[in-house]
Amino acid sequence: AQSVTQLDSQVPVFEEAPVELRCNYSSSVSVYLFWYVQYPNQGLQLLLKYLSGSTLVKGINGFEAEFNKSQTSFHLRKPSVHISDTAEYFCAVRRRALTFGSGTRLQVQP
Amino acid sequence: KAGVTQTPRYLIKTRGQQVTLSCSPISGHRSVSWYQQTPGQGLQFLFEYFSETQRNKGNFPGRFSGRQFSNSRSEMNVSTLELGDSALYLCASSSEAGLEGMNTEAFFGQGTRLTVV
Numbered sequence: 001a002q003s004v005t006q007l008d009s010q011v012p013v014f015e016e017a018p019v020e021l022r023c024n025y026s027s028s029v030s031v032y033l034f035w036y037v038q039y040p041n042q043g044l045q046l047l048l049k050y051l052s053g054s055t056l057v058k059g060i061n062g063f064e065a066e067f068n069k070s071q072t073s074f075h076l077r078k079p080s081v082h083i084s085d086t087a088e089y090f091c092a093v094r095r096r097a098l099t100f101g102s103g104t105r106l107q108v109q110p
Numbered sequence: 111k112a113g114v115t116q117t118p119r120y121l122i123k124t125r126g127q128q129v130t131l132s133c134s135p136i137s138g139h140r141s142v143s144w145y146q147q148t149p150g151q152g153l154q155f156l157f158e159y160f161s162e163t164q165r166n167k168g169n170f171p172g173r174f175s176g177r178q179f180s181n182s183r184s185e186m187n188v189s190t191l192e193l194g195d196s197a198l199y200l201c202a203s204s205s206e207a208g209l210e211g212m213n214t215e216a217f218f219g220q221g222t223r224l225t226v227v
Contacts, residue, residue, distance in 0.1 A: 034215075043114070043200055043218035090153065096166045097143060097155035098202075098216060 002027035002093045006101035014109050015083055021076040021104045023091030032094045033074045035065055038103075039087045047089075050074060061085070081108050112137065114203050114219035122225045128189040131222045135182050135203030141165075142184040143216065144176060147198040156199075159184055160206070191226045198223050 007022040025031065032051050036044040048059025055067040065076045074091060086108045091101040115134040123129050135142050143166075144156040155168040159178035176186040182203075188195055202216040 036218075041220075041223075043116075043220045044202075045218070046215050049215060094216075097158060097168065098145070098153075099155070100153035102152045 002031060002095055002099050004091050004093050004099055004101035006091055006104050008104050009102065010105045010107065012107045012109060013081055016080050018079050019077065019081050019085075019106065021089050021091075021106065023074045023076065023101060025072050025074060025091070025093045027072075027093060027095065029095065033065075033067060034092045034094065034098070035059065035063070035074070035076050036090045036092060036100075037087050038090065044090065047076070081106070083108050083110060114201055114217050116199075116201050116219035116222050118222060119220065120223050120225075122227060123191050125191055125193060125226055127191050128187060129191060129224060130185050130187045131199055131201075131224070133184045133186075133201030133203075133219060135184070135201075136205075136217055139203035139205050139217075140182050141204040141206060142178055142182065143202045143204070144184070144186050145200045145202065146170075147200060147221070148196070153200075156186065188224075193226050196224060196226045 003026050005024045013019045034049045035047040037047050038044050047063050048057045050057050050067045058064045063078050088103045088105050090103050092098045117132045141160045143158040145153050147153045157176050158166040162178045173189045178184045198221045200221045201219045204214045204216045
């Protein structure tokens with residue numbers, strides 16, 4: 001079985017500052033890792049995914065994530081956030097179905 | 111191409127009733143999965159259908175059921191509604207690649223918000 005832990009439930013940050021949202025996973029087999037974003041009253045939108053290959057993955061809206069197998073982490077980063085990045089972010093691991101973390105609410109303040 | 115469409119967007123039902131939610135996947139996608147999202151439990155997997163067959167199932171009671179039609183559209187049904195069934199129900203579709211689609215992206219609809227009163 002796999003599980004995902006998002007270490008921060010809320011991350012407040014000022015506009016144009018960098019941000020890192022942390023994600024750790026556990027799985028006994030190879031996994032595929034994803035980050036999704038959810039805006040209020042919306043579904044989930046894929047930000048980026050790690051399937052194999054380069055451990056640094058670039059996604060949409062300037063986000064990137066680094067897969068670290070030894071630390072079983074897949075942290076999401078953005079060098080400079082905007083007000084419009086305010087949303088909930090979910091890390092997920094896929095074996096059969098997607099197993100999601102509990103989410104991190106990113107609050108970008110002016 | 112059109113995204114995943116879920117209908118209705120909002121629904122209010124009374125405890126004890128039953129409800130059916132609908133999901134139309136992206137054209138060409140044969141895998142449809144359903145997830146329940148609540149503030150307390152987060153996002154939880156309900157079931158997945160592929161080519162009209164349930165391929166995977168989460169840990170939900172038998173009151174939750176689903177089906178998939180030959181055009182890949184899917185419905186999920188909840189019988190004997192309880193207050194705790196109030197949630198955002200999300201449908202996701204995927205194309206099929208190797209590894210039974212495990213390494214493919216899931217595209218989500220906007221969800222159906224079900225309120226049980």
